Amino acid sequence: xxxxxxxxxxxxxxxxxxxxxxxxxxxxxxxxxxxxxxxxxxxxxxxxxxxxxxxxxxxxxxxxxxxxxxxxxxxxxxxxxxxxxxxxxxxxxxxxxxxxxxxxxxxxxxxxxxxxxxxxxxxxxxxxxxxxxxxxxxxxxxxxxxxxxxxxxxxxxxxxxxxxxxxxxxxxxxxxxxxxxxxxxxxxxxxxxxxxxxxxxxxxxxxxxxxxxxxxxxxxxxxxxxxxxxxxxxxxxxxxxxxxxxxxxxxxxxxxxxxxxxxxxxxxxxxxxxxxxxxxxxxxxxxxxxxxxxxxxxxxxxxxxxxxxxxxxxxxxxxxxxxxxxxxxxxxxxxxxxxxxxxxxxxxxxxxxxxxxxxx
Amino acid sequence: xxxxxxxxxxxxxxxxxxxxxxxxxxxxxxxxxxxxxxxxxxxxxxxxxxxxxxxxxxxxxxxxxxxxxxxxxxxxxxxxxxxxxxxxxxxxxxxxxxxxxxxxxxxxxxxxxxxxxxxxxxxxxxxxxxxxxxxxxxxxxxxxxxxxxxxxxxxxxxxxxxxxxxxxxxxxxxxxxxxxxxxxxxxxxxxxxxxxxxxxxxxxxxxxxxxxxxxxxxxxxxxxxxxxxxxxxxxxxxxxxxxxxxxxxxxxxxxxxxxxxxxxxxxxxxxxxxxxxxxxxxxxxxxxxxxxxxxxxxxxxxxxxxxxxxxxxxxxxxxxxxxxxxxxxxxxxxxxxxxxxxxxxxxxxxxxxxxxxxxxxxxxxxxxxxxxxxxxxxxxxxxxxxxxxxxxxxxxxxxxxxxxxxxxxxxxx
Numbered sequence: 001x002x003x004x005x006x007x008x009x010x011x012x013x014x015x016x017x018x019x020x021x022x023x024x025x026x027x028x029x030x031x032x033x034x035x036x037x038x039x040x041x042x043x044x045x046x047x048x049x050x051x052x053x054x055x056x057x058x059x060x061x062x063x064x065x066x067x068x069x070x071x072x073x074x075x076x077x078x079x080x081x082x083x084x085x086x087x088x089x090x091x092x093x094x095x096x097x098x099x100x101x102x103x104x105x106x107x108x109x110x111x112x113x114x115x116x117x118x119x120x121x122x123x124x125x126x127x128x129x130x131x132x133x134x135x136x137x138x139x140x141x142x143x144x145x146x147x148x149x150x151x152x153x154x155x156x157x158x159x160x161x162x163x164x165x166x167x168x169x170x171x172x173x174x175x176x177x178x179x180x181x182x183x184x185x186x187x188x189x190x191x192x193x194x195x196x197x198x199x200x201x202x203x204x205x206x207x208x209x210x211x212x213x214x215x216x217x218x219x220x221x222x223x224x225x226x227x228x229x230x231x232x233x234x235x236x237x238x239x240x241x242x243x244x245x246x247x248x249x250x251x252x253x254x255x256x257x258x259x260x261x262x263x264x265x266x267x268x269x270x271x272x273x274x275x276x277x278x279x280x281x282x283x284x285x286x287x288x289x290x291x292x293x294x295x296x297x298x299x300x301x302x303x304x305x306x307x308x309x310x311x312x313x314x315x316x317x318x319x320x321x322x323x324x325x326x327x328x329x330x331x332x333x334x335x336x337x338x339x340x341x342x343x344x345x346x347x348x349x350x351x352x353x354x355x356x357x358x359x360x
Numbered sequence: 361x362x363x364x365x366x367x368x369x370x371x372x373x374x375x376x377x378x379x380x381x382x383x384x385x386x387x388x389x390x391x392x393x394x395x396x397x398x399x400x401x402x403x404x405x406x407x408x409x410x411x412x413x414x415x416x417x418x419x420x421x422x423x424x425x426x427x428x429x430x431x432x433x434x435x436x437x438x439x440x441x442x443x444x445x446x447x448x449x450x451x452x453x454x455x456x457x458x459x460x461x462x463x464x465x466x467x468x469x470x471x472x473x474x475x476x477x478x479x480x481x482x483x484x485x486x487x488x489x490x491x492x493x494x495x496x497x498x499x500x501x502x503x504x505x506x507x508x509x510x511x512x513x514x515x516x517x518x519x520x521x522x523x524x525x526x527x528x529x530x531x532x533x534x535x536x537x538x539x540x541x542x543x544x545x546x547x548x549x550x551x552x553x554x555x556x557x558x559x560x561x562x563x564x565x566x567x568x569x570x571x572x573x574x575x576x577x578x579x580x581x582x583x584x585x586x587x588x589x590x591x592x593x594x595x596x597x598x599x600x601x602x603x604x605x606x607x608x609x610x611x612x613x614x615x616x617x618x619x620x621x622x623x624x625x626x627x628x629x630x631x632x633x634x635x636x637x638x639x640x641x642x643x644x645x646x647x648x649x650x651x652x653x654x655x656x657x658x659x660x661x662x663x664x665x666x667x668x669x670x671x672x673x674x675x676x677x678x679x680x681x682x683x684x685x686x687x688x689x690x691x692x693x694x695x696x697x698x699x700x701x702x703x704x705x706x707x708x709x710x711x712x713x714x715x716x717x718x719x720x721x722x723x724x725x726x727x728x729x730x731x732x733x734x735x736x737x738x739x740x741x742x743x744x745x746x747x748x749x750x751x752x753x754x755x756x757x758x759x760x761x762x763x764x765x766x767x768x769x770x771x772x773x
Contacts, residue, residue: 021679022649024460026686030403041403046417047461054422061421066412100406101416105678108417111406137471138464138494140686151687220374227381234388272374276381301389 021105026140027131029083031114033146033162038085038092038116043102043109044131049075051135065101068110072099075110082130083114084157087122125162130155168306175310178289179318184252184353185282186318187346191259192221192271193322194339197330207330217272218323222315225275225282230308232283237290237304246357248284253353255281260347263339286311433469440480443469447486454493458621458650463490481510485517492520495690495719497528508540515544522553529721529748531557548578552589559596560723562753568596587616591623594630599723601757603634621650628656629724633758637663648672651679655694659701673702692716696728706736717744723756730762739766 025048031040046063050056055063055071076096085092097113129141129152141152143160150158179185196217197208208214235241255278261267268274290303329335409416426446433442450466453459467490473479474487484507491500504521511517522537538553551574558567575589590613597606607630613623624643631640637660644657658676661669680695696712699705710732717729726745733742742763748754749763 021651021654021675022457022459022461023651023679023682024686024688025464028403043403047419050417050419051465056419056422059422061418062415063417063419064412065409065414065416068416069408069412100408102404102406104404105675105682111403133468134471135468136461136464137467137474138460142685149685151685220378223378224381227378227385230385231381231388234385234391238388238391240391270370270374273377276377304389 023106024138024140025132025136026142028109028142028144029114029127029129030144031085031125031127033122033125036087036118036121038087038114038118038125040114041111042079042083042114043104043111044075044079045104045106046101046108046110048132048136048139049078049110052132053078068101069099075099076112079112079131084126084128085116086126086128087118087120088124089126090119090122092116092118092122123162125160126157127152127160128155128157168302168309171303171306172310172313174289175286175307175312176314176317177310178286178307179311179314182285184256184350185285187350188252188256188259188278188282189222189225189275189315189318190322191256191263191343191346192225192275193218193319194326194342195263195271196221196323197326198335198339207335208327211327214323214327218319220272221275222319224272225279226312226315228276228279229283229286229311232280233286233290233308233311234283234304236284236287237300239291241284243284245288248281250354250357251281252285253350253357256350257347257354260343260350263343264347437472440473440482443472444482444486447490451486451489451493456619458652460493463493466490478506481507484510485514485520488520488524492524497524497719500524501528501530508537512540513544515541515549518544519549519553526556526560527720527722531560531752546578546581546585548574548581548589549585552585552592555592555596559599560752560754562755564596564599564755568593568600571596583616587613587620587623590616591620591626594623594626595723598626598630598758599756603630606630621652625652625656628653628660632656632660632663637661641668648675651691652694654679655691655698659697662702676702689715692719693725693728696732700728700732700735706732710736710738710741714741714744721748723754723759726754727756727759727762730759730766734762734766742766 025045027045027048028043029040030042031038046055046068049071050063053071053074055067057067057070076099079096080094083094085094093116095115095117097115099110099112102109102111125145127143127150129143131141132139133155143150143152143158145160146162148160150160152158196214198206232241236243258278259271259274262271262274286307290300290307326335329338426449429442429446433439433446436442447466447469450462450469454462454466466486467474470483470486470490473483476483479487484503488500488503488507491497491503501521501524504517504524507514507517508521518537518540522534522541525531525534525537534557535554538550538557541553542550551571555567555571558564571589571593575586575593578586578589590609594606594609594613597603597609607627610623610627610630613620614627617623624647628640628643631637631643641657641660641664644653644660648654648657654672655676658669658672661672676698680691680698683689683691692712693716696709696716699712700709703709710729713725713729713732716725726748729745730742733739733745745759746763746766749759
């Protein structure tokens with residue numbers, strides 16, 4: 001039985017591809033929906049296209065750029081017959097643009113620009129992908145739309161719901177949630193606010209007289225923190241600056257240590273400046289949530305506005321709860337314990353965080 | 361408190377900074393709206409080469425005989441024997457090159473009969489072989505059970521059934537199948553079929569002796585069968601703790617067939633287990649297009665903490681991600697070993713080992729499961745393996761060590 005197999009092998013001359021991985025066949029279809037317009041790209045392995053269409057004209061085992069580009073119309077025709085897009089059940093006529101070459105782990109792929117126009121902005125996208133299954137039953141079409149991926153394993157149509165209705169409210173909720181579970185952010189802000197009811201007057205420290213002054217100072221600190229972290233949240237979420245998360249998280253922990261130590265050592269009185277400078281780091285920490293969503297730019301702006309609003313609301317809730325209590329106890333011994341002991345405790349805790357996050 | 365001149369100056373500065381901040385935020389949001397890269401279709405970069413003669417891709421050369429056969433089949437799609445012949449050739453190519461695209465092609469050739477519960481018997485073996493290759497063992501077993509009932513005189517059906525039954529831990533069925541070919545194949549084939557079963561039952565010494573005798577006697581037989589016998593001898597030797605003999609046998613297998621993926625992997629595993637990662641890496645060098653080789657080479661290089669480790673590890677992560685994208689879970693065993701050895705993520709490795717155990721139960725899977733439970737400090741999680749070892753009576757140097765450590769109350773990582 002094996003002898004026969006070995007004979008077959010000897011008869012088949014095969015080109016080896018040492019540099020590329022041997023993986024099952026798949027194609028990647030990436031689509032973005034903007035109103036009624038669909039745009040994206042389809043990447044199909046050149047090897048698979050050769051199996052379907054015979055691109056290797058001279059049969060020498062190599063597909064050259066000349067052979068490939070010459071076959072572009074033939075490839076476009078093949079794709080057009082096997083890819084159908086629709087929106088809410090209505091067809092969105094497909095238009096294929098020029099192709100180019102891209103490299104994936106298992107070799108060269110042909111990347112075709114895909115566009116379509118639907119009669120009206122769709123709430124759901126219908127995709128009928130029928131490439132290559134008749135030649136390779138293990139071929140898979142990986143369809144990526146708006147952060148979801150659908151795996152198409154046969155020619156059956158697939159419908160993807162476009163989450164048009166991700167309401168801003170969801171992002172606002174996300175923002176509130178993220179600040180409430182962000183103990184490092186909360187402690188940072190709390191350390192900065194804590195001394196507000198206990199101010200320096202000439203050269204003596206005493207409990208503040210005026211709630212108005214306290215509120216003013218807290219407002220300045222919170223606003224400075226808000227502006228700073230909002231700016232870096234946006235910059236980082238749109239990908240303008242990308243910092244490794246280990247460094248960001250460690251820096252945030254250090255900023256909490258700094259804020260706590262500042263209370264103990266009274267280094268900087270203008271704590272709004274501290275909030276501003278170190279707040280920049282905190283924005284990078286918030287942005288990972290939004291980056292993971294992989295939203296297209298228009299939706300990202302809404303997401304940013306909503307998320308940021310949520311963060312500020314969550315923050316405001318904490319501040320509004322905290323400040324009257326602090327003001328009420330400002331002259332008591334309890335407050336002194338809270339200020340000195342609390343700050344020391346936070347400094348210690350945040351130091352532990354710093355070590356943990358650096359070594360992660 | 362009265363406000364001083366200094367206070368107003370500070371206030372103005374504060375206001376200036378906060379106002380700048382607000383403007384900066386507005387600017388950033390505008391930038392986001394206009395210039396942000398469209399993340400949804402972030403995709404690998406493309407280019408259009410300038411040189412027409414530049415080779416873009418290497419593709420299998422077209423075989424005119426095969427093309428003619430396919431044309432004939434297309435014209436007469438009911439020609440079962442033609443389809444099976446073409447599928448067998450593709451399966452052979454898959455075995456030679458470890459390229460899964462050939463399996464997909466084989467399956468497509470059999471598409472007409474693929475979903476039939478009772479296809480023509482000729483289809484059953486090819487279908488079962490493809491199913492086995494993608495770890496659909498239940499489906500393969502069903503096909504093989506039917507095949508041996510319909511074609512009891514076909515040794516290949518019994519042999520494949522024995523292999524699938526062994527992998528899934530159904531030793532009684534495996535034994536039946538090995539004995540069914542006693543009259544149909546050479547004593548060496550029968551002994552090679554039965555040896556792993558004897559070893560799992562704790563009789564590795566006797567099995568090793570019997571198989572060695574028969575292998576030595578059959579020096580001029582079929583190379584494929586001899587290679588398989590040598591690999592089996594190597595597995596038994598390793599179970600008995602004789603790693604030198606094991607490696608000697610595997611050198612023999614590779615001398616017969618340099619492209620034997622299973623034997624090379626086994627050899628690398630023994631080298632890794634005996635503290636020779638450098639040799640393991642060299643053994644697998646240049647063969648990283650095969651996932652099983654890449655993962656072991658990555659583990660070896662990582663163990664040596666050399667500069668060669670990083671690109672291999674990155675590549676392996678990319679392969680695992682690509683398989684996850686497709687929803688493939690064929691390489692659970694490799695993924696678990698990678699998670700354990702390279703990421704040090706014992707919890708994840710244990711989860712993967714557990715999932716793997718639900719699919720296959722070879723000795724390698726048992727060793728992995730026990731090792732992962734040990735690393736994760738979770739002796740209770742190893743219950744299934746402990747039960748399996750007790751039920752089979754297996755004696756294996758590596759597994760016994762792990763199980764002994766798991767049994768100690770103060771399990772240390």
